[in-house]
Amino acid sequence: MGTICKFCFNNVNIIKLPLSRHGHVLRGKPPGVARSLKERLEEINYKDPSLHYKVDIGFPKQSSKSSTDSKGRLNIYRENKHLEPLARKKQLEIPLNEVKEVWKRESAASQIKAIADHYGIYDDLFGDAYFFPSVMLDVHYKQSEDSFAAVHRGNVIKPSEAVTAPAVSYEADADTLWTLILTNPDGHFTLKDAEYVHWFVGNIPGNNISKGEVVWDYLQPFPPRGTGFHRFVFILYKHEKKMDYEMLKKDGSCLRLTDRTFRTLDFYRERQDDITPAGLAFFQSDWDSSLTNFFHNTLNMQEPVFEYDFPPPYHPPQKWFPLKQAFNLYMDRYRDQKQIAKEYLLMKLSKTHPFEKPPPPLKYPNAHRYEEGTPSWLKTEIRKNRLGWGRINDF
Template sequence: MAAPLIRGVTLRVRAEFRVTWIYRGFGTSATCCRRVAPLGPMPNMDIDMKNLDDLEKYRSYTRYLKVAGEESRKVHWWKTYRQYLNQDEVSIPLDEVKAEWERTSGPYDIQKVAEHYGVYQDLFHGATFVPRIVLRVQYSLDEEHSLPVHRGNVVTPFEATSQPEVTFEAEESSLWTLLLTNPDGHLRDNDAEYVHWIVGNIPGNAVQSGEQICHYLPPFPAKGTGYHRFIFILFKQERPIDFTEDCLPSPCHSLESRTFQTFDFYRKHQDHMTPAGLAFFQSQWDNSVTHTFHQLLNMKEPVFEYDRPPVYHPPQKKYPHGEPVRYLDRYRDSQETTYGIY
């Protein structure tokens, strides 16, 4: 009979123990090893931890600690809300917040909104400008109430019947031009506009003292055409401009004469004016538009309606295999209302 085969395996574990197992045998052994300390002193052994300020490289942190202490004692904006607290109520000065917005990021926000509504694309063929001058437009509803125009809010034609009040900040010696146009309402040419109001050579912010190039005409969005954009553009003039060729008779109720393009108007006077302010509102048909067409424009009111085409049904099958249960309802001669999914 052959002697049993003995095999051994030696394993080194974490460089500390040497262990040997013997299979099919009866002996085990283990050897313990200790790591050797590194040669030379440990790093920073000569540093006195009790007097760190005496060391040059640690002394440089003192000024950072001083700056951090001064910064922590300052009143930061996120802690200023406490001064507005009044008996469990938060009082926020909205006028101050709005003024700060208009002074900082407001013009860029207005530009983004105007790009979203396609104002620059339709009026200036894609060219943009930052409306630095805040244009405030208000329609008077009665002696106590008025409706402001912001950036795309809804104003009905009845509310915009009378000429609005327009204000803006300007120097007394400056000159301005104010324009109100509708790029969505032309009845014959989709690329043309209807001009509703133009005032030129405005001294300072006195709009009533400017030259009336085209008198104010209320909005008249035709019935069935949805919302229209009515856009106010404020131009800064470099010098007085002769608008003789642009003047319309007063009053002017001819839509042909009011056909207009802002791009051509600006290109004609671009050497002496620059767009600086922007505001616009949206409006759709109401009953006052009928009065505008009949009494002011002296024309029939156009009405746009959508004629739905008749429902198409394929030729009837003699044996409608696999069709819905109410398949034959499609081909009834009567005009009764039918129900079901066809």
């Protein structure tokens, strides 16, 4: 063992790292002092209230205190006191339809707004504006005679499940006018702050969508491969007079994506004196195999695929005698990876017969001896091949 002189020892900078209770080195501030993940996210997403003032552009929120205040809850408890013994005996039947109606009347608007805020719906579509969904949208994609894919609040529906236009229903008087829009704020290929409109039906009398004015025909979701989940948002607007949408219409079924470029904020700003957002529902969708045919045959375009470009791996300069590393694996680090993959593929194909079954694996792979003079690195490769390990079995 070497020694160090007194002069060198006196000039060495000794750094003391704090150790945890189990002997691990602590990097950064301890948990009690460092900021939490929630605090860091709040700092990153902070918006100055003086610059980002939220504006309510919807109908006034209807508040019902019949069952939310303390007196209302006490009255409900007294009226339904006889139900407690049934609940304890697991004999109480709950009318789900009545519960749903109470939820729609008292809590749905606030909860849907909170969920939409969480998914960034208002920020990406309306900027600094928001609204409470006062009209409940019931959206269903028909799958078969007995099954439907319902749109709730951010649930996942695959593109193959949303090929045709959904059935949309809501409560409305027959003498009212509405506009329904389905838009995707995540899918535009060329513009950053633009959307693709997938469905636009205007001047709907009451809730009879079939009698509305079709501005854009329905187009199924088409999130490209590698882009993750896209949000598809249904927005229902109410207006007192018939709106003129002739400037928005395109010829034919409008399968050119550039013709479907849309901005919800610009659309609302131009008509904010006449229309009011009243309903909201949305779902998420990601790529599936049915979209390959849709891009090629319906949109008549090459299917876009988004992949992450990994930087090339760093390899230090080669050494004459690498220690504690397999010789062949060390050399493969500095070779063309495509050439290595080609060699492994040819190696496997040389042992594969087109009309015969592969030979059975060895019953005791580690019991077979190696030929005399076999180097250690080659023994490792032979043992991995016998056990079915390594890259040759991945091709």
